[in-house]
Amino acid sequence: MLWTIDKVVRLMFWGGVSALLATVLSVLGIMSCVLAFTTLWLFTASMYMYTANMKEPVVGKAVVVTGCDSGFGNTLALHLDKLGFKVFAACLHAEGEGAQHLRQEGSINLHVLQMDVTKQDQVDKAAEEVKRLLPKGCGVWGLVNNAGVCTLGPVEWVSLESFRRDPEVNIFGLIAVTKTFLPLVRRAKGRVVNVASVAGRMSARFMGPYCISKYAVEGFSDALRQEMYPFGVDVCILEPGNFANGTFLFATDEKVEQEVETLWAALDDQRKEDYGQLYCKKVEGFKKNFRRKGAKDISPVINAFTEALTQTHPQDRYCPMEPRMYAVAFISNHFPAWVYDGVVRLLAVLLLKKDEV
Structure with missing residues (x-):
């Protein structure tokens, strides 16, 4: 079993619970505080580690993953294929470079689907293709809503059209795919894995368009989890940190300069005077650093996806991020x-x- 920050935090939580119960037992004179705490924490920690290590068989189980053209989705599709899953990799461009890479590297159990999550007709067509390729009466064990976009910029600079772009893909597209495939997931008593972000737990300047969409993913997923509990369907949220340097989804420095120049040019003279060129440089620096500071190794995210799909008792949230970012999110x-x-x-x-x- 891999050690992650999630597991450390949960062990600390059970340590806190054990300390509270030990204090009560000590006050009642039933057992010494030290003995009670040691016994309780050893027991609760052991039980947690045991359940966290329980795995489901994966061979032959079907998983649908959106956003497989590049980044997390492309790597995850191939990883799940190697584990033995029957993978349906949904791509925005089914004949693009990323889709061709999947066909070349994947086994016969990896199927590429054409799917723009913002177009219901494509989502419906992909669902029909999945049903056709599944054995009769079988469902979808896992639905991974990974497709997403990220718009960065000051609130007053970003156009309303651009503000609508992130929610259209990140939340409304996610909802459309979920509603379409949910009957198949319920049939398999499987799980839905929705990709939010650390930006769904905390906001920051110049990230307004992205944050509002990821906050919405959190709320939608929490509601869906409660609704699906009676059907035996788990709903998990992934909250990755900044892995922009490992997914190659974000603009180069030259493209950033062009994007900022376009935003600046669209402002009226009064706003340009109010903000000034120094602020413009801050926006440009932030967007460049967003990619530069991102982690290159995306394996923590792939491991989190894997645990969400294979653990018998999956967590409600997985947080593959560096400890510093986890601490800031906690604050x-x-x-x-x-x-x-x-x-x-x-x-x-x-x-x-x-x-x-």
Whole structure:
């Protein structure tokens, strides 16, 4: 079993529960606090590790993955294929380079589907193709809603049309795919894995369009999880950190400069005067650093996907991200806003100084 930050946090949680119960037992005079804490934590930790290590057989089980043209989706489709899953890899461009790579590297159990998640007719056609290729009466064990886009820029600079782009793919496309394939997932008593982001737990400047879509994924997934519980269907959320440097989905420095110039050119003279060129440089620096600072190794995300699809008792959330980002997200969720804003400003200053060295 792989050690992850999720598992460490859960062991710490059971340690806290054990400490609370040990204190109660000690006050009641039933057992010494140290003995009770040690016994309880060993027991709860062992039970957690045992259940976390329970796996489902995967050979022959069907999984549908969206957004397989590149990035997480492309790597995940091939990984699941090697594990023995029957993989349906949905691509925005079924004849594109990424889809051809899947056909070349995958086995006969990997099927490429044409699917733009924003077009219901393509989603329906893909579902019919999945039904045709599945054995009669079988369902879909896993639905992985991975397709997504990311728009960055100041709220006042980004057009309303661009603001609609991220939710259209990241949440409404996700909902459309989920509603279409959910009967097949219920039939298999499988699971739905929705890709949110650490940006679905905390927001940051210049990330408004992306954050609103990922916050929505969190809310939708929580509601769906509660609705699907009676049917034996698990709903998991993946909250990756910044892996922009490992997915090659984000713009090069030259493209960033062009994007910022386009945003700046669209502003009226009053807004240009209010913001100034220095602010424009800050926006450009943020967008460049978003890719540069991203992790290159996406294996933590692939491992999280794998656990969500193979654990007998999957977690409601998987958080493949660096510890620093996990800590900042914790502060965002549990501390007053002024504390979180101060931490973010401090980190921005430290990163700026680091870049200047």
